Amino acid sequence: MLDPFLGGGTTAVTAVRTKRHCVGIELDESHTKLSIQRLKWEADQKEGDRFA
Numbered sequence: 001m002l003d004p005f006l007g008g009g010t011t012a013v014t015a016v017r018t019k020r021h022c023v024g025i026e027l028d029e030s031h032t033k034l035s036i037q038r039l040k041w042e043a044d045q046k047e048g049d050r051f052a
Helices: 012-019 028-044
Strands: none
Touching: 012 028
């Protein structure tokens, strides 16, 4: 997936959940940091814990 406006990283998180790759482009450093936090959290979750 290509997300030219990464924002909060929703597309990237969806890519992780569906076992796809994602390239995100973001100019705002705060949005980049938020996306990284969300992706780290997602990577740490077990399959059954994501929606608990």
